[in-house]
Amino acid sequence: MSDSPTLRRSTFDPMALYKALFLTVVAVFVATPLLATVLGGFKSLGELRTNPFGLPQVWEWSNYTDILLSARYWTLLKNSLIISTMTVALSLIVASMAAFVFAHIRFYGSDMLLNYITMGLLFPAATAILPLFIRVRDLGLLDSYYGVVLPQVAFSLAMSVLLLRRFFRDLPQELLEAALVDGCSYINYFRYVTLPLSRPILATVGTIAFVQSWNAYLIPLVMLNSDALYPWPLGIMVYQGEYSSEWNLILAFITLTILPTILLFLLAQKHIVAGLTAGAVKG
Amino acid sequence: MTALAARRPLQSGKLTAILLFLPPALLLFSIFVVLPILEAAWYSGFNWNGFGTPKNWIGLDNYRFVFETRAFGLAFRNNMLIIAVSLLVQLPLALTLAILLAERFRGAVVLRMLFFMPYILAEIATGLIFSFVYDGEYGLLAAIWRIFGAEAPHLLASPQTSMLAILIVIVWKYFGFHMMLFIAALQGLDRNLIEAARIDGASRSQTIRYVIIPLLYPTIRLSAFFAVVGSLQLFDLVMPLTRGGPADSSQTMVSFLYTFGVTRMRVGFGSAVGVILFVICVTFAFTYKRWFMRDE
Amino acid sequence: MGMLKKAALAAVGLLLTAGSVTAQTTLKWLHIEVNPNQVKIWEEVARDFEAKNPGTKIEMQFLENEAYKAKLPTILQSKDRPHIIYSWAGGVLRAQVEAGVVEDLTPAMQGYKDNLAPAAVTAFTVDGKIYGVPHAQSQVGFMVNKELMAKGGVDPSKVKTWDDLLDAVKKLKAAGITPIVVGGADKWPLHFFWTNLAVRLGGKPGFDAALKGENGGFAGETFLKSGELFKQLVDLQPFQTGFLGFKNPQAVGSFGDGKAAMILAISSFYHSQKALSADKKGISDDNIAWFDFPTVPGGKGDPSDTLGGINGWLVTKGAPKEAAAFVKHFVSPEVQKRLAAGNFLVPTYKGADEGLASPFMRNIAQNLAKSKYHQNFYDQDLGPNVGRVVNDATTELAGGSMTPQQAAKSIQDAYKQGN
Numbered sequence: 001m002s003d004s005p006t007l008r009r010s011t012f013d014p015m016a017l018y019k020a021l022f023l024t025v026v027a028v029f030v031a032t033p034l035l036a037t038v039l040g041g042f043k044s045l046g047e048l049r050t051n052p053f054g055l056p057q058v059w060e061w062s063n064y065t066d067i068l069l070s071a072r073y074w075t076l077l078k079n080s081l082i083i084s085t086m087t088v089a090l091s092l093i094v095a096s097m098a099a100f101v102f103a104h105i106r107f108y109g110s111d112m113l114l115n116y117i118t119m120g121l122l123f124p125a126a127t128a129i130l131p132l133f134i135r136v137r138d139l140g141l142l143d144s145y146y147g148v149v150l151p152q153v154a155f156s157l158a159m160s161v162l163l164l165r166r167f168f169r170d171l172p173q174e175l176l177e178a179a180l181v182d183g184c185s186y187i188n189y190f191r192y193v194t195l196p197l198s199r200p201i202l203a204t205v206g207t208i209a210f211v212q213s214w215n216a217y218l219i220p221l222v223m224l225n226s227d228a229l230y231p232w233p234l235g236i237m238v239y240q241g242e243y244s245s246e247w248n249l250i251l252a253f254i255t256l257t258i259l260p261t262i263l264l265f266l267l268a269q270k271h272i273v274a275g276l277t278a279g280a281v282k283g
Numbered sequence: 284m285t286a287l288a289a290r291r292p293l294q295s296g297k298l299t300a301i302l303l304f305l306p307p308a309l310l311l312f313s314i315f316v317v318l319p320i321l322e323a324a325w326y327s328g329f330n331w332n333g334f335g336t337p338k339n340w341i342g343l344d345n346y347r348f349v350f351e352t353r354a355f356g357l358a359f360r361n362n363m364l365i366i367a368v369s370l371l372v373q374l375p376l377a378l379t380l381a382i383l384l385a386e387r388f389r390g391a392v393v394l395r396m397l398f399f400m401p402y403i404l405a406e407i408a409t410g411l412i413f414s415f416v417y418d419g420e421y422g423l424l425a426a427i428w429r430i431f432g433a434e435a436p437h438l439l440a441s442p443q444t445s446m447l448a449i450l451i452v453i454v455w456k457y458f459g460f461h462m463m464l465f466i467a468a469l470q471g472l473d474r475n476l477i478e479a480a481r482i483d484g485a486s487r488s489q490t491i492r493y494v495i496i497p498l499l500y501p502t503i504r505l506s507a508f509f510a511v512v513g514s515l516q517l518f519d520l521v522m523p524l525t526r527g528g529p530a531d532s533s534q535t536m537v538s539f540l541y542t543f544g545v546t547r548m549r550v551g552f553g554s555a556v557g558v559i560l561f562v563i564c565v566t567f568a569f570t571y572k573r574w575f576m577r578d579e
Numbered sequence: 580m581g582m583l584k585k586a587a588l589a590a591v592g593l594l595l596t597a598g599s600v601t602a603q604t605t606l607k608w609l610h611i612e613v614n615p616n617q618v619k620i621w622e623e624v625a626r627d628f629e630a631k632n633p634g635t636k637i638e639m640q641f642l643e644n645e646a647y648k649a650k651l652p653t654i655l656q657s658k659d660r661p662h663i664i665y666s667w668a669g670g671v672l673r674a675q676v677e678a679g680v681v682e683d684l685t686p687a688m689q690g691y692k693d694n695l696a697p698a699a700v701t702a703f704t705v706d707g708k709i710y711g712v713p714h715a716q717s718q719v720g721f722m723v724n725k726e727l728m729a730k731g732g733v734d735p736s737k738v739k740t741w742d743d744l745l746d747a748v749k750k751l752k753a754a755g756i757t758p759i760v761v762g763g764a765d766k767w768p769l770h771f772f773w774t775n776l777a778v779r780l781g782g783k784p785g786f787d788a789a790l791k792g793e794n795g796g797f798a799g800e801t802f803l804k805s806g807e808l809f810k811q812l813v814d815l816q817p818f819q820t821g822f823l824g825f826k827n828p829q830a831v832g833s834f835g836d837g838k839a840a841m842i843l844a845i846s847s848f849y850h851s852q853k854a855l856s857a858d859k860k861g862i863s864d865d866n867i868a869w870f871d872f873p874t875v876p877g878g879k880g881d882p883s884d885t886l887g888g889i890n891g892w893l894v895t896k897g898a899p900k901e902a903a904a905f906v907k908h909f910v911s912p913e914v915q916k917r918l919a920a921g922n923f924l925v926p927t928y929k930g931a932d933e934g935l936a937s938p939f940m941r942n943i944a945q946n947l948a949k950s951k952y953h954q955n956f957y958d959q960d961l962g963p964n965v966g967r968v969v970n971d972a973t974t975e976l977a978g979g980s981m982t983p984q985q986a987a988k989s990i991q992d993a994y995k996q997g998n
Contacts, residue, residue, distance in 0.1 A: 015487075019383055023394060026380065030397055030455065036423055037412050045421075045857065052426045098308035105297055117308065120316050122568045124516035126537040127561040128319035130544055130553040131326060133653065134333060135319055142657040154315035157308055186300035215405035217519040218537075222545060225654045226607070226661075227640055233407040237523065240411060241643025242613065244828040244855070247421045250411065258408045265403050269396055272403065277463045330997070333656055334678040348996070354971075419821050440764070440824020442978050528764055529823030530978035531971070547964050548652035 041252030048248050063252040073256060075228065076235035079145075080214055083231050086149045087213040088206045091160050094153065095205065096198070099164035100190050104176060114165075120158030125151060126218060133222050147223040148231075152213055160205045167201035168194060207268075207275035214261065232257045320561060327555035333548045345555035354531035355556070358539040361446055362515055365535070368450045369457070369510035377458045377506070378499070381465030382491060395466065398459035406456070410523030413452045414439065417524075442532035445525050449533055452520060457513065461506045468502035469495070504575045511571075515564055536560050604899045609640045609654075609661035611647045613828055614854040617923045621909075628908050635901050644827065645765050652963065655680045655895070662898035663906060666711050668702040668889050669955045670962030675893070676705045682894040685709045687903040695910070698953060699927040702889040712906045713891035714915070715924035716953075717846045718943050719771050720871045724862055727840040731756050735868045741776075741808055741875045748817040751840050758817040760839035762827030763977060766970035767958050771843050772812065773973040773986075774957040775872045775886045776805035782880035783952040798984075798991035806976055806983025808875060813977050823978055828855050835861035843872075845888060846943040850923050869939060871946065885950040888959075891927075961994065968993035 032053075040048055041063050042056040051057065067073050102114050125132065132151055133142075141147035171194065179189050195202070217233045224230060227238065236257055243249050265272055327345050329337035349355050380398065384391050401409065416423045417438045425435030438448040472495070480494045496503075518537035521527060527534035527542055534542070536556065544553020608625070612618050618641075625637040640661060642650060647665065654660050655675065666672055675681050688709045692700050695713060703711035721744075723735045731751035738747055751758040762768040777785065781801035789797050819825070819839055828851075834842040835856025842848065846869075853861035874882050892909065894902040908914070915931035918924050922937045925944045932944040947953065958966035972989045975981035981989070 023380075023383060026376075027394060027397060030401060030459075032423065033412050033416050033455070034400070037415065040415070048421050052421065052423050094307045094311060097304035101301055101304045105301060107297070107301060113305070113309065116317075117312055120312060123320070123561050123564040124512075124537070126516055126518060126540060127557040127564065128316070128323050129540065130333075130550050130557065131319035131322035132315065133545070133656075134322070134326075134550065135314070137656050140658065142653075143659040150311065151315045154311045157312050157316075161308065185296040187296070187303065190300070190304075211403060215407070215519075217405070217407050217522070218541070222653060225650070225657050225659065233405055233519075236407060236411065238642065238646065240523070241646050242641065244613075244643075244826060245418075245420070245832060247415055247418065251415060254408055254411050258404055261403055261405070262400070265400065273396075273399060273463055276402070276460070277467050332674070332678065333652070334680075353975075419824070434820065437821025437824050440821030442823065442980060445824075525824075526764070528766075528974075530975045530980050532980075542649075546649035546652060547967055548656075549964060 037251050038255050040248060041255045043248050045246060045248050048251075060248070063248055064256065067249075067253055067256055072235070072239075073253075076230060076232040076257070077260065079229055079235075080231040083145055083148050083152075083220070084210050084213040086145060087152045087156075088209045090149060090153045091156055091209040092202055092206055095157055095160035096164050096195065096202065097190070098157075099161045099168055100186075100194060102161065103165045103168035105186065114161075117158050117161055120155060121162075125155045129218065129222055132219075136223055142223060143225045143229060145229065148216075148220050149213075151219055151223075152216060153209075156209055156212060160209065163205055164198070164201055167198055171197055203271060204275040207272055211261075211272070211276065320557075323554040323557045323561070325554075326550050327552075327558050329551040331550045333550045337551070341551070345551045346559070348552060349555050349559065352543065354527075354534050354543065355536075355539055357531050358527075358534035358536045361534060362517070362536050364446060365450065365453060365514040365517060366511050368453065369514050370507055373454045373458045374461060374503070374506060374510060376454070377461035378465055378496075378503070380458070381462045381469060382495065384462070385466050385469040395463070399463055400459065401456045402460040402463075404456070406519030407523055409452060409456050410520045413448075413455075414524050417448055439525050440529055442530050445529060445533040449521060449524055452524065453514075453517070456520070457510075461510070464502055464506050464509075465499065468499055472498050508571055508575075511567060512564070515560070515567070536563075603634055603636055604901055605636045605638055606663060606899060606902055606905055607638050607640060607661040608663040608905070609642065609647070609665065611642055611644045611665050613643065614851045614923070616854055616921070617850070617918070620914075620917060620921065620923075624909055624914050625905075628905050631908075632901060632904070635905075637905065658897075660895050662895055662902040664893050664895060666703075666891055666893045667956060667959035668711065668713070668891065669960035670966065671959050672703065672710060672893070673705050674963050676708075676710055680896050681710050682896055682898060682903070683708050683710060684712065684894060684903055684906075687907065688712070691907060694912075694929055696927045696929065699889050699891070702955060703891055711891040711893045712910050713889050713927045714910045715847070715890045715918075716887065716927060716947050717890070717925060718871075718885045718887040718946050718950075719775060719843065719845055720869055720946075721841050722834070722844040722846075722848060722852070723841045723868050723870065724834070724837060724839070725866050725868050727751070727756050727837065728868075730754055731758075731840060733840075735870050738870050739873060741779075741811075741873045744873045745811060745815060747841075748812065748815050752815065752817070757819045757839040758815075759841045759843065760819045760825070760830045760833045761822050761843065761977075762825045762830035763818070763823040763974060764825055765827045766974045767956070768827050768830065768843065769977045770956075770958055770970045770973040771886065773805050773809050773976065774954070774969070775843075776808050776875065777802055778884055778886050778952075778954050779872065779875045779878040779880045780804050780808075782878070782884060783954075785879060786954065792995075796991045797994055798987040802987045802990070803983055806986050809973070809976055810983055813979065818977075823974070831855045832857065837862060846940070847924055849937070849939050849943075850921070864937060864939065867939060869942060881951065883946070883949050884952040884954070885946060886954045886956070887947070888956050889927075889953075890924075964997070965990070965993045 036052060039056060040052065042059050044058065044060055047057060102110065136142055136147045136151065175193060176189060179193065215233065220231050220234055224234065227235065236253060239253050240250050326337060328340055328342055330339040330341050331337040384395050415421065419425050419435045419437040424438065428435040436444065438444045476498065477490060477494055480490045485493065516537055517535045518541065521533060521535055521538045525533045527538040540553055540556040540560070543549065544556055610621070612621065622639065625639060629635055629637060685708045692709060696716065699713035699716060700709060703709055703713055725735065728735050731754040733747040733750050738744055748758040785801045788794050789799060789802065794800065819833065830842065831848050831852050832855035833839060835852035853859065872886065892906045894906060910928060912928050912931055915926040915928040916934040919926045919931050919934035920936050922935060922940045925940060925947060926932055935941050935944055957969045960966065961969060969990055972981060972986040976983065976986045
């Protein structure tokens with residue numbers, strides 16, 4: 001905690017009032033669109049027009065239940081879940097192996113190779129999206145989960161490797177030396193010592209990869225063609241195209257698709273905040 | 284540990300680890316990151332629709348076409364505008380809120396979480412929520428205007444205001460992230476320094492200005508770095524809001540690349556845009572590191 | 580991985596089909612129809628085809644018009660592309676043919692093609708080969724709300740020339756009525772104005788000359804003049820507030836809600852304005868009227884010339900042979916008559932237009948039959964890249980960010996650069 005003075009409650013303090021006012025304004029600015037979205041999904045189109053802010057006069061539960069009962073909604077979530085899980089798993093495996101080598105084994109060219117991978121931090125996937133598309137097409141991976149997962153893993157590799165490497169290096173070095181003297185191989189050390197000790201950083205890297213993949217739009221947009229494979233950001237855009245101005249339905253759909261994210265956030269908020277900000281700071 | 288017997292001598296164990304552990308990462312990275320960006324440079328010399336192999340070499344013409352397209356100029360201007368707003372509006376806002384919310388009082392934690400929440404929402408969802416907020420018929424803004432008996436402005440539909448509308452969404456979505464960065468830094472500050480300042484009779488605002496903010500400089504530099512890098516790749520948010528329109532008034536460089544390169548399958552033209560964006564990103568990263576982050 | 584994946588898929592496939600005797604063929608059919616009433620019939624047609632062809636399954640996929648156009652180039656590059664796709668013919672079709680991604684249907688069309696309107700078949704013919712089966716034709720013109728027009732003191736049947744239209748706009752504005760609603764966010768609804776003016780000004784010779792690069796091409800006099808006339812209209816601010824942010828379905832729905840007097844419409848909007856309106860009823864038949872795009876003084880085009888679409892279905896390379904059969908089934912007399920009876924489209928199958936129930940659609944069918952020069956939508960006709968530039972430029976004209984000269988020049992530049 002920073003040591004700014006605590007509120008003096010006994011005497012009237014105009015600063016405290018300004019502060020409260022300012023925080024309230026920001027809170028309203030942030031919360032209103034979110035609340036209006038959730039509530040809007042419960043309204044009829046006519047009511048949405050006359051009463052966009054308040055509680056619904058008539059709760060149209062069917063807006064939500066119709067979506068929840070549609071195969072479409074579940075297919076989207078299933079696809080997102082598969083793509084994100086694959087991305088997380090592959091990221092963790094590939095990045096932790098590489099990070100382990102970069103953390104513990106010095107060999108000719110190791111610095112160069114690390115710098116090579118670090119380059120990935122410098123530019124977004126969008127810069128190479130067309131050649132990436134051609135490559136994925138030539139590999140025959142268009143319109144498949146792999147066509148989305150592999151590029152996503154590749155572009156998040158730099159960040160993951162750096163985060164993991166830093167953590168691995170901070171583990172007590174004596175442990176490794178002792179293990180090597182005992183005749184333990186690097187590979188076994190990685191499996192039986194490094195990984196179990198690295199749960200926090202694996203969780204952090206996993207969280208970053210998951211959130212990024214769950215929310216990703218550009219790569220799936222370019223690589224996927226059939227709606228049977230669409231993750232939810234693509235699916236919701238199609239839905240919006242279909243129901244163009246039936247905002248009540250679109251709002252219900254938005255609410256239901258962001259619900260998993262929000263639930264996850266509320267359940268594991270400390271972890272997610274720590275993960276996402278640590279990812280930024282230490283990267 | 285004793286159970287794990289070494290099957291090979293130390294040196295070869297090292298080699299095995301290297302040969303087993305590095306190639307997957309290097310291969311993935313080379314195939315899906317490095318090669319495509321090199322290919323972008325190569326393809327940018329062709330007029331090519333993606334079918335067959337590139338044959339029609341046109342040299343640097345694609346770059347000329349890019350710079351001659353009015354929309355690209357707009358996209359570049361918009362990216363600069365986003366950077367400016369991120370640095371001049373969002374960052375101070377995040378810093379102020381961080382200083383306020385780093386204190387312990389009832390509700391502080393709830394507010395922090397509330398302010399951080401937009402950051403974890405997908406850009407697509409955010410964009411759709413705000414296209415509802417801005418909708419001239421059903422939107423929240425329209426409703427507010429109606430209270431005053433005025434006809435609602437269609438912010439997203441006018442070339443003059445579309446970018447303003449997007450900038451508001453950007454601040455809404457990202458300030459919480461920067462705020463959290465600052466809060467994390469504030470919590471790591473050395474309390475003694477601040478105590479010392481207080482004991483020396485510095486006022487609250489003086490403490491903030493002369494002690495806390497200077498101590499936060501490394502985080503501010505970092506936050507600014509992320510703001511710029513994030514601004515340069517903005518795309519997802521623009522698509523549901525305006526798709527870069529009306530009349531290209533809200534294109535960003537990436538949405539320009541998508542609209543004019545990908546959806547028209549002009550591989551050469553789009554690659555040229557990609558290369559330009561790449562050069563901007565890399566130049567920025569190196570310059571920034573050199574000028575501002577030398578000590579890190 | 581590819582091999583493994585395929586093997587695994589094949590194994591799963593075997594397991595699933597072990598019970599049935601015939602192997603399943605799945606046809607992926609990608610469409611862009613938003614009108615649920617029409618989609619319902621299409622679904623029935625698909626089920627009907629499945630019943631008649633055991634072992635064939637039809638999977639319908641939907642993309643919204645603009646999303647479809649944006650996605651199509653990448654879709655076509657995929658090996659798993661849909662088997663049947665929507666097409667507007669024209670230069671976009673030619674580019675697809677040149678890329679080798681669509682199937683030559685000439686053999687399948689043998690004999691059958693004589694049942695279809697010749698102009699429609701010609702539209703889907705590239706270098707002597709037929710690549711698509713047309714199912715609908717349409718005309719662009721003004722669809723109007725009679726009640727609102729009357730309120731503004733305008734008789735729609737008297738709007739014959741461009742100046743009449745400008746007058747009508749002024750009168751409607753003075754009466755506080757939104758004269759024209761347009762889906763400017765999708766850009767193409769705006770390009771109808773500029774291109775229809777060019778059709779009136781230059782006629783077929785004007786367009787052909789521009790294609791050959793004569794008379795300054797698309798930067799030539801005809802097209803400059805189109806831009807200037809369009810600007811006269813734009814300067815009157817005839818469109819609804821925020822028109823550049825409206826997608827076409829929103830604009831059409833807005834017309835259906837009675838919020839504007841006119842819409843420069845594709846004739847099929849007659850039906851979609853009902854489906855897209857808030858009450859799902861839209862403007863009733865007795866309150867709706869149509870007038871052809873006004874003529875311009877000194878125009879070389881014939882007043883009977885039409886701008887419009889010819890829509891059909893393409894079969895992509897490597898699709899199962901059932902795809903062509905299904906497309907023909909879709910453009911069979913029964914289905915065509917059924918769609919005509921619902922007033923969804925002007926059919927291409929000869930004689931099916933007898934089934935058109937509403938006078939509105941009959942009038943369109945007659946216009947199309949009379950037309951000697953039917954200009955396909957420019958944004959399709961000029962090919963994937965140039966067509967898009969036409970849309971960009973006309974939208975900028977409407978938004979006031981380009982002059983007629985700049986607009987015409989940007990189109991000509993794109994045309995020279997090619998697709």
